[in-house]
Amino acid sequence: MLFQPAIANDVSYEPRPGAEGFALTVQATAYTPFEEGMTSGTGLAYDGRPALPYQTIAVDPEVIPLGSSVRVPGYGWMLAHDTGNLILGNRIDICLEQEEEMTRFGVQTMEIYVVPPQKKYVMFW
Secondary structure: OOOOOOOOOOOOOOOOOOOOOEEEEEEEEEEOOOOOOOOOOOOEOOOOOEOOOOOEEEEOOOOOOOOOEEEEOOOEEEEEEEOOOOOOOOEEEEEOOOHHHHHHHOOEEEEEEEEOOOOOOOOOO
């Protein structure tokens, strides 16, 4: 493991009041950035920022724009800033901390709420 970020519990991705978004039914799975073979192994999301458990989700940017705030049932507001080879269409992958949590999560169908970024989203690479 090359990188293991601290979890910043005080970060909020809740959009500004009045920001418009849309509801979307998705198939949700989970991943952990710390498990070898599950990700790139760097601990970084697609945009170059750390993939933080309980804060990061991977999306298909053709469906959910990168940089969107996404309300996920049971997890609150998360940031869509990661992608994945199998995350296509109406699918999301929720970043969790432990492999056991990821396994327990399984595959779930849920309704999320997406608020696209208000400004152009900047990648870190």
